[in-house]
Amino acid sequence: MKLVECVPNFSEGRRPEVLDAIVGAMTAVDGVRLLDREMDADHNRAVVTIVGEPEAVLEGVFRGMAKAAEVIDLTTHEGEHPRMGATDVVPFVPVKGVTMDDCVELARRLGERVGKELEIPVFLYESACTRPERQNLAKVRKGQFEGLCEEIGTNPAKEPDFGPNRIHPTAGATAVGARPFLVAYNINLGTTDLSVAKAIAKAIRHSSGGLRHVKAMGFAIKDRNIVQVSINMVNFKGTPLFRVFEMVRSEAERYGVPVIGSEVVGLVPVDALVDCAEFYLRLENFQRDQVLENRLSEDGSDE
Amino acid sequence: MKLVECVPNFSEGRRPEVLDAIVGAMTAVDGVRLLDREMDADHNRAVVTIVGEPEAVLEGVFRGMAKAAEVIDLTTHEGEHPRMGATDVVPFVPVKGVTMDDCVELARRLGERVGKELEIPVFLYESACTRPERQNLAKVRKGQFEGLCEEIGTNPAKEPDFGPNRIHPTAGATAVGARPFLVAYNINLGTTDLSVAKAIAKAIRHSSGGLRHVKAMGFAIKDRNIVQVSINMVNFKGTPLFRVFEMVRSEAERYGVPVIGSEVVGLVPVDALVDCAEFYLRLENFQRDQVLENRLSEDGSDE
Numbered sequence: 001m002k003l004v005e006c007v008p009n010f011s012e013g014r015r016p017e018v019l020d021a022i023v024g025a026m027t028a029v030d031g032v033r034l035l036d037r038e039m040d041a042d043h044n045r046a047v048v049t050i051v052g053e054p055e056a057v058l059e060g061v062f063r064g065m066a067k068a069a070e071v072i073d074l075t076t077h078e079g080e081h082p083r084m085g086a087t088d089v090v091p092f093v094p095v096k097g098v099t100m101d102d103c104v105e106l107a108r109r110l111g112e113r114v115g116k117e118l119e120i121p122v123f124l125y126e127s128a129c130t131r132p133e134r135q136n137l138a139k140v141r142k143g144q145f146e147g148l149c150e151e152i153g154t155n156p157a158k159e160p161d162f163g164p165n166r167i168h169p170t171a172g173a174t175a176v177g178a179r180p181f182l183v184a185y186n187i188n189l190g191t192t193d194l195s196v197a198k199a200i201a202k203a204i205r206h207s208s209g210g211l212r213h214v215k216a217m218g219f220a221i222k223d224r225n226i227v228q229v230s231i232n233m234v235n236f237k238g239t240p241l242f243r244v245f246e247m248v249r250s251e252a253e254r255y256g257v258p259v260i261g262s263e264v265v266g267l268v269p270v271d272a273l274v275d276c277a278e279f280y281l282r283l284e285n286f287q288r289d290q291v292l293e294n295r296l297s298e299d300g301s302d303e
Numbered sequence: 304m305k306l307v308e309c310v311p312n313f314s315e316g317r318r319p320e321v322l323d324a325i326v327g328a329m330t331a332v333d334g335v336r337l338l339d340r341e342m343d344a345d346h347n348r349a350v351v352t353i354v355g356e357p358e359a360v361l362e363g364v365f366r367g368m369a370k371a372a373e374v375i376d377l378t379t380h381e382g383e384h385p386r387m388g389a390t391d392v393v394p395f396v397p398v399k400g401v402t403m404d405d406c407v408e409l410a411r412r413l414g415e416r417v418g419k420e421l422e423i424p425v426f427l428y429e430s431a432c433t434r435p436e437r438q439n440l441a442k443v444r445k446g447q448f449e450g451l452c453e454e455i456g457t458n459p460a461k462e463p464d465f466g467p468n469r470i471h472p473t474a475g476a477t478a479v480g481a482r483p484f485l486v487a488y489n490i491n492l493g494t495t496d497l498s499v500a501k502a503i504a505k506a507i508r509h510s511s512g513g514l515r516h517v518k519a520m521g522f523a524i525k526d527r528n529i530v531q532v533s534i535n536m537v538n539f540k541g542t543p544l545f546r547v548f549e550m551v552r553s554e555a556e557r558y559g560v561p562v563i564g565s566e567v568v569g570l571v572p573v574d575a576l577v578d579c580a581e582f583y584l585r586l587e588n589f590q591r592d593q594v595l596e597n598r599l600s601e602d603g604s605d606e
Contacts, residue, residue, distance in 0.1 A: 003599065035598060051599060095595065181595075188587070245584050261587040267595045270573055273580035280583040281548050284491070284564040292398065292484075292570045293596070295338060296306065296354060 001297070003096040004103060005035070005051045005181070006061050009088045010068050011077050011172075013044040018071050023048055026064040031056030035267070044079025045088070051095060058106055061090060062113055069118055069171035074145045082138075084145045085120065085172035089137060092128075092178045095269070103178035104128045108162075111176045115163025118171070121152055122162040125177035130161055137175055145172045180213075183233040183272055184265035185241060187248045190258040194220045197227035200251045204229070204244060211247065213239035226260065236272040242279045304600070306399040307406060308338070308354045308484070309364050312391045313371050314380050314475075316347040321374050326351055329367040334359030338570070347382025348391070354398060361409055364393060365416055372421055372474035377448045385441075387448045388423065388475035392440060395431075395481045398572070406481035407431045411465075414479045418466025421474070424455055425465040428480035433464055440478055448475045483516075486536040486575055487568035488544060490551045493561040497523045500530035503554045507532070507547060514550065516542035529563065539575040545582045 012018045019039060026048070027034050036049040050060055065087040072086035090110065092103035107128035115122050129135045143151055145167075151158040152173065153166045160173065167173055189197055197218030202208045205216040213235035219228045229248055233241065249259045271288070278286055288294055315321045322342060329351070330337050339352040353363055368390040375389035393413065395406035410431035418425050432438045446454055448470075454461040455476065456469045463476065470476055492500055500521030505511045508519040516538035522531045532551055536544065552562045574591070581589050591597055 033599070095599075241580075241584060259585065261585045263587045264589060264593055267593055267598060269595045270577065270597075273594070274573065274576045276584055277544075277576035277579035281544060281579055282562065282564045284566045286567060290567055290570055291576070292572045294573075295570060296336070296398075 001096065002053055002098050002102075003051055004054045004057050004098050004106065005049065005093040005095050006057050006090065007047060007049050007093065008061055008064060008090045009083075010046045010048065010064075010072065011044065011074065011079070011083045011086055011088050012046050012068075012072050013039045013079060014041050019046045019048075021071055022046075022064050022067045025067040026050055026060040029056055029060040029063060032060035040081075042079070043081035044077065045081045045083065054098065054102065054106055057092075058110055062110060065090070065114055065120075065174070066118055069120065069168070073170045074172040075170060077145070082141050082144055083172075084141050084143075084148050085168075085174040086170070087120075087174045088141075088172075089125075089175045090177070091126065092176075093181050094178075095181070100127050100178055100180070107176045107178050111162040114174060114176070115160070118163075118168070120163055120168045120171050121160035121165070121173045123173065123175045124161045125175045127178040128176065133157075137177070140175050148173055180235040180237065181269050183236050183241070183268050185231045185233050185244070185262065185268075186265065187229045187231065187245065187262045188221070188224075188260050189227050189229065189248075189252055190260040191227055191255070192220070192225050193255075193257075194218060194227050196252070196255050196257050197229050199255075200248055201229050201231075203251050204231070204247050211239045211244065214244060233272075236269070236275075240275045240279070241272055242276045245276075304399065305356055305401050305405075306354055307357045307360050307401050307409065308352060308396040308398050309360050309393065310350060310352050310396065311364055311367060311393045312386075313349045313351065313367075313375065314347065314377065314382070314386045314389055314391050315349050315371075315375050316343045316345070316382060322349050322351075324374055325349075325367050325370045328370040329353055329363040332359055332363040332366060335363035343384075345382070346384035347380065348384045348386065357401060357405065357409055360395075361413055365413060368393070368417055368423075368477070369421055372423065372471070376473045377475040378473060380448070385444050385447055386475075387444050387446075387451055388471075388477040389473070390423075390477045391444075391475075392428075392478045393480070394429065396484050397481075398484070403430050403481055403483070410479045410481050414465040417477060417479070418463070421466075421471070423466055423471045423474050424463035424468065424476045426476065426478045427464045428478045430481040431479065436460075440480070443478050451476055483538040483540065484572055486539050486544070486571050488534045488536050488547070488565065488571075489568065490532045490534065490548065490565045491524065491527075491563050492530050492532065492551075492555055493563040494530055494558070495523070495528050496558075496560075497521060497530050499555070499558050499560050500532050502558075503551055504532050504534075506554050507534070507550050514542045514547065517547060536575075539572070539578075543578045543582070544575055545579045548579075 068086040111122035201216035204210040215232040371389040414425035504519035507513040518535040
């Protein structure tokens, strides 16, 4: 069985009945499973996670976008989070038996259909991008809905990959892309000194010379009297969890600070954890089909 | 979905066509998946691993035993491995959504049916045993086919749990039981000194004062010029892999010997590896439903 995840972000964080309608449109497609839905009133934004076979997910997210275009009006939308569309961003994520290239293909097919049938301009981003400057979502979304109303159709740099070369009057524009599974991973340090967490975050993150697929910030966890290095592992295969953990431990030692624990926020693919067992147990010649559950699902897919 | 594994051992290690017939009888049952089959000519014994929903596995292994009773004759059987029946031993192993008690119940139901329909005496062993002295398979099988021909029916200690109180003239007797998943796990040491591996094996195994669910022996791996502590983890939940690894590392240090690697032989349940990631990453509040694949299979079972 092939599995792809899709995490559409919708510009609605205050009216649960509106999100219900959007989610209902997606899960009405046979084979689409809802993994998670979160609304944030301050951001006025919802993040929905669905998973299933590629064709089912493609159809489901299209229907969700069509519904969002009906029920969300960007001209009256306010919220802290940057946004440019009713459906703001749609990443496809390979989960099982699916490559990043497959997800790029899904992003293109979705973008083409959304452009034609919903008349919403679509920008491809991250692994699906057609211009290097569109890899970074923040750059694609720069100007937000209000700014893009003027820029699309006049600024050649803002010509969409699919759909009309003008913004949709109420549904705005959407970024569609493909990216690896994102693991939210925090490491807790036995000190109240926030500067230690900030220094370690700076040491390990890509932007300031650290590990390629790591984003990190330092925070105080006041009710526990500790500090935390809060990490986005944007590609856990490229930069594995154990390497981040060991680097944080080594940097913390330099300050005489112990690592007292770590935590996974939300979901983590089992491979990210098996990679850690393989590292720490120094496993030789370990094949992933030695994992009983993998063998079972392989057999299942033969039927 | 509930999954149970069953690992019947048959007294046939030389005629592949005989094992084909037995395996074919088992896999003819809808829902029975063959995970592994191994024949050993010296032992004149085959080990077959099947998995599936409890009722399917129960039916499958019964048919395999019926076929084995047809095609194997213990009166002419020779081999190095101790044995007492055409089907010698049948352990049920909980894999998913199934408890040890469920497997004990399966063992009893199978034993009752085999006793009645095949007229083979059945002894319950390990977690399914009805007498403490029958927990240990080696004690149940003591005397083997030849000895039990005389003992069953005369020695009250050899009265079977199910079936006639006399041996089956050609199919002998069978031990049926329930046990945890067995993980074969070896740890390699950077020395040629076999006495180090033997001393460490002695230190960690239950029989000589070590960890409760560990069996271990020391071996030389001559082609690599190293030695190995070869371990049977008979209950990886009770005694986890990381604890064994760390104990071997600590004991090896006392001899100035490094642990150069470890290896899993055959299959390992993913939980045994996730336990290791949780230990080494010092994960706080980690729930197994945070593993993406677990979430997917839960959702699947709701359908």
